[in-house]
Amino acid sequence: MKPSVRTSVLMLYVLLICVEISSQNISPRKLEQIKAEVAGYKDIAKSIINHAVYGSAQNRSYERLALFVDTIGNRISGSDNLQNAIKYMYKALQDDKLQNVSVEAVKIPHWERGKESAMMVQPRRKNLAILGLGGSVGTPAEGITAEVIVVSSFDELHRRAEEAKGKIVVYNQPFVSYGETVQYRSRGASEAAKVGAVASLIRSIASFSINSPHTGWQYYENGVQKIPTACITVEDAELMARLASRGVKIVVNLYMGAVQHPDADSFNTVAEIVGSKYPEQVVIVSGHLDSWDVGQGAMDDGGGAFISWEALSLIKDLGLRPKRTIRLVLWTGEEQGGVGASQYYDMHKKDISNMDLVMEADSGTFMPLGMQFSGRPQARAIMSDIMQLMEPINITKLYDNADGTDISFWMEAGVPGASLLDDISKYFWFHHSEGDTMTVQNPIWMNLCAAIWTVVAYVVADLEEMLPR
Numbered sequence: 001m002k003p004s005v006r007t008s009v010l011m012l013y014v015l016l017i018c019v020e021i022s023s024q025n026i027s028p029r030k031l032e033q034i035k036a037e038v039a040g041y042k043d044i045a046k047s048i049i050n051h052a053v054y055g056s057a058q059n060r061s062y063e064r065l066a067l068f069v070d071t072i073g074n075r076i077s078g079s080d081n082l083q084n085a086i087k088y089m090y091k092a093l094q095d096d097k098l099q100n101v102s103v104e105a106v107k108i109p110h111w112e113r114g115k116e117s118a119m120m121v122q123p124r125r126k127n128l129a130i131l132g133l134g135g136s137v138g139t140p141a142e143g144i145t146a147e148v149i150v151v152s153s154f155d156e157l158h159r160r161a162e163e164a165k166g167k168i169v170v171y172n173q174p175f176v177s178y179g180e181t182v183q184y185r186s187r188g189a190s191e192a193a194k195v196g197a198v199a200s201l202i203r204s205i206a207s208f209s210i211n212s213p214h215t216g217w218q219y220y221e222n223g224v225q226k227i228p229t230a231c232i233t234v235e236d237a238e239l240m241a242r243l244a245s246r247g248v249k250i251v252v253n254l255y256m257g258a259v260q261h262p263d264a265d266s267f268n269t270v271a272e273i274v275g276s277k278y279p280e281q282v283v284i285v286s287g288h289l290d291s292w293d294v295g296q297g298a299m300d301d302g303g304g305a306f307i308s309w310e311a312l313s314l315i316k317d318l319g320l321r322p323k324r325t326i327r328l329v330l331w332t333g334e335e336q337g338g339v340g341a342s343q344y345y346d347m348h349k350k351d352i353s354n355m356d357l358v359m360e361a362d363s364g365t366f367m368p369l370g371m372q373f374s375g376r377p378q379a380r381a382i383m384s385d386i387m388q389l390m391e392p393i394n395i396t397k398l399y400d401n402a403d404g405t406d407i408s409f410w411m412e413a414g415v416p417g418a419s420l421l422d423d424i425s426k427y428f429w430f431h432h433s434e435g436d437t438m439t440v441q442n443p444i445w446m447n448l449c450a451a452i453w454t455v456v457a458y459v460v461a462d463l464e465e466m467l468p469r
């Protein structure tokens, strides 16, 4: 960009900011004061970063996570493993000498996979790697044996509705993005049932595959027949699509021993650093403790949960005490749709005027790129300044649209929200599969993620005023 162009762009930008500020009644003088206040955290930010990335806390969140997932394993809602995980964390947070360590009771779904298998029996016998989708009903003991119809979209299914009757629908939808493609997992079974299918198999929602099925929760529509549903691998979905395109008849036997139990008792796990001046005002840092029943749940969401714990440990190590309370929440029942967090919101929404910022890391802890934020423009301007404190590690970008199922309840009610943005280019290689293990994690990335997470939580919790909203 030429300097003259840059100057006029800059002036336009300044003008826009002035218009924006005046329309929201924050005087430029006030904004200057807040800017100066944030800039005053430069040394504290540097000491947090140094301690997390180069100092004695280096690799701690990674090592804690490895010990945890190697000891407990994966943690699906309703399982003994999840109960053990909550007990483990309750003790670990107490041993870490954090304040107000507690558990808050909630009810969560309890679905159990049981034994399951699938075999293509025509045109030749081939074992299909599957994972039943969460919430699916099981099959009869002998399984379901039926001819397959392969479709690439709901539109194609509806066009060929007559053909689908009595068959197993195989969805071979291409991966566009998680947000767009996941609808085939979440409502594929009900859409198939509406046209008379007896079961449905979806191509895993994954951006890469080495014959790995990727599970996830699915929702039956009220009043629609509940049919068994599972995910298959990208490779097998494409194989069946090719066979079908040649006019070859495909028959599959699907067996699923899935059971839906009554809702189970569970807990959100909480610990705090109590604020020195406004203890009733709160910044939440969080991740979810439950996972799928495959792999180790090290990525989804062990990493997010453990950098959130790390934030409190780092602040405590450095002898810092913010004006407001920083509260760690390890959510339960996230994978079934933020079930633990939704009940937490109902129990605590009476204190919504004291909720300063809700933060969740639930998109991996790969190389961090910055922070995502949802809130008013004035709050965004402050967050953007806070991100400049990350200059020593050169990760200063603030993006829009904070993302996190568990914090969505607060954000929808107008509370500012933040989520960690990292390099998710490989996230959906491992997501909800046996591949989600400690091998995915990298201690250097986790150090950087923890440093950013901690600086943001601390500075927001320590500013003279809450974020505007």
Ligand SMILES: [Zn+2]
Pocket: 288, 300, 301, 334, 362
């Ligand atoms: Zn997650």
